Structure formats: C-alpha cells, structure tokens
Amino acid sequence: MSARRALLTGASGFVGAALTRRLLADGWEVHLLLREGSSSAGLPPEGERLHLHRHNGDTLQLIDIMRAAAPEAVFHLASLFLATHKPEDVTRLIQSNLLFSTQLAEAMAACGVRHLVNTGTSWEHYEDEAYNPVCLYAATKQAFSALLRYYVEVHGLRVVTLKLFDTYGAGDPRPKVLNLLKRVALEGSSLGMSPGEQLMDLVYIDDAVQAFITAYERLADGRQQNAMEEYGVSSGNALPLRELAALYAQVSGKPLAIAWGGRPYREREVMVPWSTYQALPGWQPTTDLATGLALFHNAAS
Known part of the structure; x- marks a missing residue:
C-alpha cells in the first residue's frame, strides 16, 4: 500500500517542523513547500519520503508543485506573525498571509486537491468576541478565511481551520x-x-501536532458536518x-x-x-x- 501524501507549508517554523516529523514517523510521504530563501535547518534531510519544493512567488509554479506532489491533504501553517506591525510590514503581511495563502487554495482547486487543514489564531477573538482582531496579523487570518469560502463553494474544498492558542515545547526557539x-x-x-x-493558555507541541492529525482524519473519514469548520486548540487551563x-x-x-x-x-x-470556541471532536491535550x-x-x- 502506498504511503499517504501530504503537502505542508510553514515547515521552517516550530509547529510546522514538529508536524513534519510526526507525519514522517506515521509513514506519510511529505512534500514541504518553502519560500525561496527559507531555511531548511532543523528539518530532516530530503529522502524517499521527504521532498522540498521552493516557491518563487508565482501562482502557475505553485500549481505545478501541487500537481507534482499530488497530496491527499494540505496542511497550511505558513504565516508571518507580528504582534504589532509598522507601516513597512503591511506588504509582507499581505503577501505572506493573504496572497500566498490564496495562491495555495487556487493550486488546490486547479489540481483537484480537496482537503485542507488551515491554521488560524485565537487572536481573531479579542475580548471573546465573534470577530475582533488583536492585531493586523489576526485580521489577515480572518481575511483568508473569507477568501476560502469562495474555494469551498465553487471548487469543493473542504476545510478544517485550527485556531491555535499559545504553543510551546522542547527545542522551541x-x-x-x-x-x-x-x-x-x-x-x-x-x-x-x-x-x-x-x-x-499554553498547549504542548505534541498535543498541538495531534490536533492537526485529528483534523485531517475528520476530513478523510467524512465526519465533517460542514464544508468549513473551525475549532480552538486550547489547553482548557x-x-x-x-x-x-x-x-x-x-x-x-x-x-x-x-x-x-x-x-x-x-x-x-x-x-x-477566547473561551467561546468549539472544541475539536476527538482531541484533547x-x-x-x-x-x-x-x-x-x-x-x-
């Protein structure tokens, strides 16, 4: 039986690198999508089941990468996080969190890839509101969710968004x-x-990674009740x-x-x-x- 195939963004980050290691340990074939110039230090070496793809910023090139990877699921963790921003940061925030993310969804649609585990943030819910972004970073996360609705309605994507609270763990730099x-x-x-x-509200890295696995299983098993679902990944403590x-x-x-x-x-x-989140079924820290x-x-x- 052939290995399951995943395409993962954000592997140069702490959570993305940990998810990469977990997927490999579980027997997946993993395709990592990195920006040109992104460091691959700290990642396992390329091999039979780990493949690195460098994205040059072009949508058509990303479609080619998606077609070559042919994943069962995309795990989208890449983002630019800034707790506060300066005017010169606006372009980078939009490019990283909106432009690239939309290119990724476009590539999925073009290649018939339907399952997306997306990453949001509890900071979209300042003062426990349905939507009140703490910062511009959080606003870009919500903006991408709005764009995703188009790909769900028109191209049949099925999405589980995990809104992370603080994560931590051994080796966190x-x-x-x-x-x-x-x-x-x-x-x-x-x-x-x-x-x-x-x-x-701190969630240990192994538990955070398990949330991504559980979200994928929810998509793969057809347990999803809605084409777009979102859950908080909280310690509850x-x-x-x-x-x-x-x-x-x-x-x-x-x-x-x-x-x-x-x-x-x-x-x-x-x-x-944020306390009014919905818990991810089948997951707990x-x-x-x-x-x-x-x-x-x-x-x-």
Missing part, C-alpha cells in the same frame, strides 16, 4: 515568554515584565502569567528575579483568552503544564 523565563532561570538575570495578570512564572520556578528549581510591573501591558494585551514545562526547560537551548 521562538522569542516567547517561556524562553525569557528560561534565560532568567539559567543565567540568574533579572527581567522586567508587565503586572502579570493576563491569562496564558489558562492561568495568570504570574502563576505560570511561579510554576516554572518550581519546575526548574531556580528562583526567578522578575520585576512585575516593570513594563506596561502592550496595546490590546489579551488579558482573557494530554501533556499537563508542569510536565510540559519540565520538558521545555530540560531541552538543549
């Missing part, structure tokens, strides 16, 4: 709050932070940043010198995560926060 805490713990340095009352830091200190065995209130909250800080923090802290930097 991203400049996020846990890496700040890890540096303080290892170096004994001090850190000025906001007052720390915002709730943090948000806690204040201050408590997260205290737990990290306990897990690491290192005191953390944090000056709470040493810097203000950023504009449109998410104080309470299995790695508790203390275990996940220990795995994160003990991993090589």
Whole structure:
C-alpha cells in the first residue's frame, strides 16, 4: 500500500517542523513547500519520503508543485506573525498571509486537491468576541478565511481551520515568554515584565501536532458536518502569567528575579483568552503544564 501524501507549508517554523516529523514517523510521504530563501535547518534531510519544493512567488509554479506532489491533504501553517506591525510590514503581511495563502487554495482547486487543514489564531477573538482582531496579523487570518469560502463553494474544498492558542515545547526557539523565563532561570538575570495578570493558555507541541492529525482524519473519514469548520486548540487551563512564572520556578528549581510591573501591558494585551470556541471532536491535550514545562526547560537551548 502506498504511503499517504501530504503537502505542508510553514515547515521552517516550530509547529510546522514538529508536524513534519510526526507525519514522517506515521509513514506519510511529505512534500514541504518553502519560500525561496527559507531555511531548511532543523528539518530532516530530503529522502524517499521527504521532498522540498521552493516557491518563487508565482501562482502557475505553485500549481505545478501541487500537481507534482499530488497530496491527499494540505496542511497550511505558513504565516508571518507580528504582534504589532509598522507601516513597512503591511506588504509582507499581505503577501505572506493573504496572497500566498490564496495562491495555495487556487493550486488546490486547479489540481483537484480537496482537503485542507488551515491554521488560524485565537487572536481573531479579542475580548471573546465573534470577530475582533488583536492585531493586523489576526485580521489577515480572518481575511483568508473569507477568501476560502469562495474555494469551498465553487471548487469543493473542504476545510478544517485550527485556531491555535499559545504553543510551546522542547527545542522551541521562538522569542516567547517561556524562553525569557528560561534565560532568567539559567543565567540568574533579572527581567522586567508587565503586572502579570493576563491569562496564558499554553498547549504542548505534541498535543498541538495531534490536533492537526485529528483534523485531517475528520476530513478523510467524512465526519465533517460542514464544508468549513473551525475549532480552538486550547489547553482548557489558562492561568495568570504570574502563576505560570511561579510554576516554572518550581519546575526548574531556580528562583526567578522578575520585576512585575516593570513594563506596561502592550496595546490590546489579551488579558482573557477566547473561551467561546468549539472544541475539536476527538482531541484533547494530554501533556499537563508542569510536565510540559519540565520538558521545555530540560531541552538543549
């Protein structure tokens, strides 16, 4: 029996790289779609079941790549994330999150590829609203969902969008709050932070990857009730940043010198995560926060 075939975008990112490794471990043939110039460091080497394709920005070239890959499903994780943007960032945000994403859907339609696991963000729901983007990045995610409706209605795509909360895990190189805490713990340095009352909702990387697998299975098994579905990928156990830091200190065995209130909250800080999401059927996180923090802290930097 031939291996299932996937085309995956965003493999140079932390979550995308982890999903790549999981698909390979599960026996998939994986085709990675990378921008010209994107690093492939940290990815497994190309081989019989792993193929790298470089996209030059052209829609017709992307159609050729899609035709060559002939995937059963597309996992779309590529995006440009900016918590805040400057005027000079607008073009990059639109190109990465709207133009490229629409080219991807166009290529799927042209090649008869129907199953898409798309990636959104809980930041599309500031103050728990049906739609209120925290930032322009979040707005581009919602804008692509609106564009996807055309491909669903006209070309028969079937889509599950996973709206991620914060993800973390061993080997995470991203400049996020846990890496700040890890540096303080290892170096004994001090850190000025906001007052720390915002709730943090962290999902361990293995659980986040399983959500993508579960979403694909929902598409493949025909369990989807609607052609476009979206689900929140949440730990279900948000806690204040201050408590997260205290737990990290306990897990690491290192005191953390944090000056709470040493810097203000950023504009449109998410104080309470989105709570009115629909849970992905058949999925729930299995790695508790203390275990996940220990795995994160003990991993090589």
